[in-house]
Amino acid sequence: MDKPKLADVAERAGVSLTTVSRVLNNRGYIGDKTRKKVHAAMKELNYYPNEIARSLFIKKTYIVGVIFPTTNNPFYGQLIYHLENFCEALGYKVLLCNSGGREDKERAYLEMLQSHQVDGIIAGAHNRGIDIYQRSKMPIVGVDRYLADHIPIVSSDNYRGGVMATEHLIDRGCKHVLHINGQLSLETPANLRRNAYEETMKQKKMPYQTYETVGDYISRMFDENPKIDGVFASDDLIAARVIREANKRGMRVPENLKVIGYDGADMTRMLLPELTTIKQPIKEMAEEAVRLLMNQINEVENPTVANITLPVQLIQGKTT
Amino acid sequence: MDKPKLADVAERAGVSLTTVSRVLNNRGYIGDKTRKKVHAAMKELNYYPNEIARSLFIKKTYIVGVIFPTTNNPFYGQLIYHLENFCEALGYKVLLCNSGGREDKERAYLEMLQSHQVDGIIAGAHNRGIDIYQRSKMPIVGVDRYLADHIPIVSSDNYRGGVMATEHLIDRGCKHVLHINGQLSLETPANLRRNAYEETMKQKKMPYQTYETVGDYISRMFDENPKIDGVFASDDLIAARVIREANKRGMRVPENLKVIGYDGADMTRMLLPELTTIKQPIKEMAEEAVRLLMNQINEVENPTVANITLPVQLIQGKTT
DNA sequence: ATAAATATGTCAACCGGTTGACATATTTAT
DNA sequence: ATAAATATGTCAACCGGTTGACATATTTAT
Known part of the structure; x- marks a missing residue:
């Protein structure tokens, strides 16, 4: 047996097609008894109006x-x-x-x-x-x-977030703050975080460097920067990886290394509530x-x- | 100007409706030149076939x-x-x-x-x-x-997972293992994890208790069980909360308290890789x-x- | 040379609804 | 008593495609 259609409902309720359509769309005048009959028929037939047909029209x-x-x-x-x-x-x-x-x-x-x-x-x-x-x-x-x-x-204020993160690390006493971000070529607004980091560091006359998320970027970052004491990661997942790698290398967070992430999504905050982060709304x-x-x-x-x-x-x- | 339709493409390409439809659906015989003409017309008009109409038929x-x-x-x-x-x-x-x-x-x-x-x-x-x-x-x-x-x-083998988690804690030396699970009334397969826990504990003749995720269940669990040394949480988010609360209470994980979660989703493993868990495929x-x-x-x-x-x-x- | 295959067209019905025009009957308001 | 409002019906066109039947012209194969 096929799916019931409008005509089946009309027949069952003993009314015309137009009347059923009127009930369905609440157009024009419909009597109470008729409306109930139609609804009863729809229920009995397990009828669901075909949205595809409706959409087309x-x-x-x-x-x-x-x-x-x-x-x-x-x-x-x-x-x-x-x-x-x-x-x-x-x-x-x-x-x-x-x-x-x-x-x-x-x-x-x-x-x-x-x-x-x-x-x-x-x-x-x-x-x-x-x-x-x-x-x-x-x-x-x-x-x-x-x-x-x-x-x-x-979007959220990526530039401001980048400034906040960078300044926060500096305020907490970091001298060698590095940044990790996606590839510049992707041209996403996350690049504004990078710009904010670099410009803030420049302004404070502190050395800066951004690592892009390619290859084994975290190991490389630690290897190339023995004096590293602060990391601004452009998202929380990266920050989690940085913390893990730091622990592996015997660095203590936040004592030897301070890490700030980005995003502050619900699930991240549940699983990793200790992470300092910039929360997007x-x-x-x-x-x-x-x-x-x-x-x-x-x-x-x-x-x-x-x-x-x-x-x-x-x-x-x-x-x- | 309205969205172009099949008829517009046909007109533009100088062919009939049927021919365009044949090109679209790869039915019957179509000449190479005609096919190209039709495709060119579709491109020029920025035509996308109406899936709604097609679906209806x-x-x-x-x-x-x-x-x-x-x-x-x-x-x-x-x-x-x-x-x-x-x-x-x-x-x-x-x-x-x-x-x-x-x-x-x-x-x-x-x-x-x-x-x-x-x-x-x-x-x-x-x-x-x-x-x-x-x-x-x-x-x-x-x-x-x-x-x-x-x-x-x-589903995955929830009962087996429950047994594995429970036995694991016991193997690691836990004497007072508690379980946290959703409400029994939800009648989900996660209840099998609970059954597995309870039956395993019973079989080992160890005391057991399941806390349901209502109210401040974690605090309650710790308050009511000073000798607690193992927790089997029915998902990783709960496990994360348990670890946090334990730390807050000055308990060290895994020294004083062992915690195993459930699910092992990618994101959890990235953010909280140190968590022991039962991984679902x-x-x-x-x-x-x-x-x-x-x-x-x-x-x-x-x-x-x-x-x-x-x-x-x-x-x-x-x-x- | 001839049949078969290829290429394209016309036409009409169909998918399951919606909508407007118009008709008619009944109920309600003044 | 009469007009307006209410209730329902019939009919046909439409939304934008698909499909089958049939026709005709051209190309290909034997």
């Missing part, structure tokens, strides 16, 4: 595509969680796309999302040079990521991203492209 | 609904990551549903997924008594969760779940309902 799917590298990460996992929650609250569903940092996957996902007629996209994937972002007129919001000139970005970032997207979806013309930058916060732990 | 969406409490958790974040990857590899998209442990949300999501005509559902949410699972004839797989008699379950669980789902989706009749139980592994850290 109304040209709206109430689906938002969400493209990020992975959910398997404290920061993205939390961000995606909140994105989904805010979307759900507004009646939108989320199509999850893990790009895994691969440009080909991101491109394929973007095409898929367009084909699937999503109402909008929230993206924070890694790759540049994807022209679809340029060409697309679809509502899009970037989270912590520049995608195209006309696409608004939600992840939930608020998700909220703003959804808000900006809905502005674009609902405003017919002229959605104001205003980038949003949210404040970060230093969480003092026991590693600095 | 072929009665297949290539969408899988994925219902779990949250992505904001090392275990689920990783599981969902792999689920998405395996689905993507097979040409299926993932609709993400975070039930947040709320029955009403789970129910609403299930209805939504049916309406959206998803081809199948993979669920590991918390609530029982949702009759939709019983009634539904849709392909469904439960991960670590009983949903209905006819729905296959993928999360990626393999995702793989099996997708495999079982595809079996149901593709087999017309008589999909064999075989539950899958995968082996767990003890990861020796420094907390035991």
Whole structure:
């Protein structure tokens, strides 16, 4: 037996197609008894209206595509969680796309999302040079990521966070502060943290060096800098690795080495609460991203492209 | 200007609708020149075929609904990551549903997924008594969760894991081993870990007690058990809390107190590698779940309902 | 030279809903 | 008593594709 359709419900309830449609969409006049009959018929038949058919006609799917590298990460996992929650609250569903940092996957996902007629996209994937972002007129919001000139970005104050982290280590007495960051070539806003570190150090006339996360960068950093006494890691996972390596080398944190991370996601704070970190307002970032997207979806013309930058916060732990 | 449709492509390429459709679906005979013309027209118009319209006709969406409490958790974040990857590899998209442990949300999501005509559902949410699972004839797989008699379950060997964890603590010399687990009433397979703990202790004629994660259970556990020297926590997050509280109380881990967790998700192992834990094969669980789902989706009749139980592994850290 | 294969077209029905126009009957308000 | 509001129906077009039947023209194989 096939899935029941609107016509089956109408027959069962002894009313016309139009009447069932009216009940479903709450349009026009419907009598109480009729409404109940229709609902009863839907229940008896285990009927669920076909959203695909509806979407086709109304040209709206109430689906938002969400493209990020992975959910398997404290920061993205939390961000995606909140994105989904805010979307759900507004009646939108989320199509999850893990790009895994691969440009080909991101491109394929973007095409898929367009084909699937999503109402909008929230993206924070890694790759540049994807022209679809340029060409697309679809509502899009970037989270912590520049995608195209006309696409608004939600991020937290990466530069300020970088300054806070660096100054914090200096305030705590560090003389040789090193920084670890992703590859410069990725052109992410995380580079602002690096700029902030380097400019702050320069300004204080202290030596500085940034290690990029390639190869065995942590060992190399320790080997090349015997006097190291402070590390600003551009995310908490890296900070955890640094602490582990330091312990392995017999250095005590925070006595001999102070370490500050970045992100301050819920799961990190549960598992590693002693880590000093710069906390990004992840939930608020998700909220703003959804808000900006809905502005674009609902405003017919002229959605104001205003980038949003949210404040970060230093969480003092026991590693600095 | 509206989105281009098939007819626009046909006009642009100077061919018929049918020909464009043939190119799109690779059906029947198509000449090389025509194919190229059509592809050129699609590119020029920035055309993406409307999957919604296609889905309606072929009665297949290539969408899988994925219902779990949250992505904001090392275990689920990783599981969902792999689920998405395996689905993507097979040409299926993932609709993400975070039930947040709320029955009403789970129910609403299930209805939504049916309406959206998803081809199948993979669920590991918390609530029982949702009759939709019983009634539904849709392909469904439960991960670590009983949903209905006819729905296959993928899980890891929770009982064995519980035995391994308990015996490990005893082997390491613990005399007073306590267990922390979620509420029994949730009826999750994690209860098997509890059973394993209790039966193992009973068999060794050692005193045992399980604390459920309600209220200030950790403080209570320590207060009520001054001789406590071992804790088997039913997940790693709880284990992290236990270690923290122990340190706060001046107990040294593992000298005075040995702690073993459960799950061994990637992120936990990165942030807290020193934790001894029972590692679930999360990626393999995702793989099996997708495999079982595809079996149901593709087999017309008589999909064999075989539950899958995968082996767990003890990861020796420094907390035991 | 002829049949088969290849290439493309026209046409109409269909997927499962929504919507507007219009008709008709009944109930409610003044 | 009469107009307006309420309740329901019929009908047809539409959303943007797919598909099968059939026609016709050209190319390829024997």
